[in-house]
Amino acid sequence: MKVEEIQLNTEDIIGNLDSEKLEKVAFILKTIAHPMRISIIGLLSVNDKLCVNDICEKLGSEQSLTSHHLANMKLSGILGSVREGKNIFYYLKLKEVITVITCMNKCQLL
Amino acid sequence: MKVEEIQLNTEDIIGNLDSEKLEKVAFILKTIAHPMRISIIGLLSVNDKLCVNDICEKLGSEQSLTSHHLANMKLSGILGSVREGKNIFYYLKLKEVITVITCMNKCQLL
DNA sequence: TTGATATATAAACATATGTTCATATGTTTG
DNA sequence: CAAACATATGAACATATGTTTATATATCAA
Numbered sequence: 001m002k003v004e005e006i007q008l009n010t011e012d013i014i015g016n017l018d019s020e021k022l023e024k025v026a027f028i029l030k031t032i033a034h035p036m037r038i039s040i041i042g043l044l045s046v047n048d049k050l051c052v053n054d055i056c057e058k059l060g061s062e063q064s065l066t067s068h069h070l071a072n073m074k075l076s077g078i079l080g081s082v083r084e085g086k087n088i089f090y091y092l093k094l095k096e097v098i099t100v101i102t103c104m105n106k107c108q109l110l
Numbered sequence: 111m112k113v114e115e116i117q118l119n120t121e122d123i124i125g126n127l128d129s130e131k132l133e134k135v136a137f138i139l140k141t142i143a144h145p146m147r148i149s150i151i152g153l154l155s156v157n158d159k160l161c162v163n164d165i166c167e168k169l170g171s172e173q174s175l176t177s178h179h180l181a182n183m184k185l186s187g188i189l190g191s192v193r194e195g196k197n198i199f200y201y202l203k204l205k206e207v208i209t210v211i212t213c214m215n216k217c218q219l220l
Numbered sequence: 221t222t223g224a225t226a227t228a229t230a231a232a233c234a235t236a237t238g239t240t241c242a243t244a245t246g247t248t249t250g
Numbered sequence: 251c252a253a254a255c256a257t258a259t260g261a262a263c264a265t266a267t268g269t270t271t272a273t274a275t276a277t278c279a280a
Contacts, residue, residue: 017152017215022145024220025211029143034238035132042127052257065239067258077219086247086256096217100210101135105127107206109187110134144268162227175269177228196226196277 031076032097036061037069041101044079044092051087141186142207146171147179151211154189154202161197 017025032038039059043050050058056066070090073079080093092098104110127135142148149169153160160168166176180200183189190203202208214220 017148017211019145021215021220022148025214026143026145026148028214028217028220029139029210030237033136033139033143035129035136036238038127038132038136053255062240063257064241064259068239071258083247083257088257094217094219096213099213100139101127103206103209103213104135104138105131107138107204109204110131110138140267146268163225172270173227174229174271178268181228193227193276198227 028076028078028094028097029100031073031078032100034069036065037073038101040066040069040073040090041078041092041097044090045098049082049089049091051084051089053087055090138186138188138204138207139210141183141188142210144179146175147183148211150176150179150183150200151188151202151207154200155208159192159199159201161194161199163197165200 032041036059040055043055043058047054052063052067052070055061055070056063059066070079070081074081074090078092078094078097079090081088081090083089142151146169150165153165153168157164162173162177162180165171165180166173169176180189180191184191184200188202188204188207189200191198191200193199
């Protein structure tokens with residue numbers, strides 16, 4: 001099934017969104033909707049797990065800010081984390097977000 | 111190609127996001143990330159076009175608030191509009207958002 | 221042209237969000 | 251146990267966002 005076919009075949013799926021799920025979907029999307037968070041998701045889509053320092057270095061971002069964003073996404077259930085010694089590794093828990101971002105990224109109109 | 115395969119095959123697409131596109135994608139996602147706007151998109155995914163009143167009635171929402179959300183999504187390029195007499199009809203311009211929402215909605219973890 | 225209908229807009233406000241800075245916590249190593 | 255390292259946390263702030271209310275604009279019909 002291709003992306004275009006998904007669009008056509010699942011029209012009514014959106015219609016079936018009850019208000020609780022509506023809130024959840026909106027909440028996840030809101031959490032993703034930030035350049036740095038998208039970048040982090042991008043990194044974690046090609047690396048099974050990364051520690052905070054890895055991410056800071058790869059993105060050239062501040063430790064504290066990065067940590068805040070990671071905590072935020074973890075709280076939303078998008079990421080998970082495991083401590084290994086001094087490091088804490090983050091990984092993608094909600095893999096669907098890859099599809100979401102990929103889909104938007106492919107979009108010609110942007 | 112299934113959704114899972116899309117995820118696997120397009121890993122590097124996220125990685126290729128330059129900072130300009132990153133901003134755009136984040137911006138669109140931020141615009142979508144709201145329960146009422148998701149509902150509107152849902153309605154417009156099964157109706158080619160709807161006027162403001164239609165949408166207000168179907169969602170039980172206030173005219174002004176609805177209008178604000180519609181204007182917002184139009185400004186972001188997600189919706190388009192056409193006047194027909196007294197009515198202004200809105201339609202989906204950025205169809206990709208259907209896939210985004212459908213993908214999130216399918217997500218078991220939510 | 222007036223009234224009714226449909227929609228947009230602007231101001232005001234409350235709330236949420238992103239960022240920075242300083243500091244705290246937890247872990248390893250010597 | 252102290253020092254170094256990795257990360258988290260909390261306060262403070264600026265900015266952005268969602269909502270309401272009131273009013274303006276546009277179109278049609280009589």
